[in-house]
Amino acid sequence: MIRLPDEEVERRRRALRSQESAEVCGRCGEGVTPDQPLARGIVWSRYVHLTHGTQNVQGAMCFDCAGITIEDGGDTWLARGRWREAQRSSCEDCGRGLARMSYAAPYCSQRCRKEFYNRRRREERLSAREKMCEVCGEEFFAARRDAKTCSPACRQKAYRQRC
Ligand SMILES: [Zn+2]
Numbered sequence: 510m511i512r513l514p515d516e517e518v519e520r521r522r523r524a525l526r527s528q529e530s531a532e533v534c535g536r537c538g539e540g541v542t543p544d545q546p547l548a549r550g551i552v553w554s555r556y557v558h559l560t561h562g563t564q565n566v567q568g569a570m571c572f573d574c575a576g577i578t579i580e581d582g583g584d585t586w587l588a589r590g591r592w593r594e595a596q597r598s599s600c601e602d603c604g605r606g607l608a609r610m611s612y613a614a615p616y617c618s619q620r621c622r623k624e625f626y627n628r629r630r631r632e633e634r635l636s637a638r639e640k641m642c643e644v645c646g647e648e649f650f651a652a653r654r655d656a657k658t659c660s661p662a663c664r665q666k667a668y669r670q671r672c
């Protein structure tokens with residue numbers, strides 16, 4: 510393990526925090542509010558060692574650090590340098606404005622990415638339980654995945670029909 514100087518350890522820690530939760534800018538370390546648009550890209554990079562090469566941390570940064578200005582009352586984002594190619598989009602989970610390169614995932618942080626997938630799984634689980642009763646045809650919400658009838662009465666009926 511290569512030891513980093515203390516101030517680099519601090520910068521890296523900050524970068525990782527922006528990657529995890531996007532609560533701070535991964536470059537300047539300033540706190541960011543949930544409605545503040547962010548740019549997503551490499552926030553910390555350091556040449557470590559001949560064999561280890563360069564270490565990069567992808568995270569979120571404020572528009573000041575990315576060199577992005579918002580014009581026309583927020584309708585246009587003008588970016589400098591490599592950010593010129595950035596796409597204007599928004600986080601799939603929290604909806605905050607997001608400037609990102611085409612290859613970057615559409616989330617402002619790992620927390621938002623996790624939240625997005627968890628919610629989708631929950632929704633899929635719920636929709637798997639929205640069923641139609643095979644006896645009366647009513648739609649119902651099943652307590653069990655394998656339920657086929659909406660009520661004890663319909664279950665009885667279904668049982669009698671089978672016999
Ligand atoms: Zn910043």
Ligand SMILES: [Zn+2]
Nearest residue numbers: 600603617621
């Ligand atoms: Zn988000």
Ligand SMILES: [Zn+2]
Nearest residue numbers: 642645659663
């Ligand atoms: Zn029924």
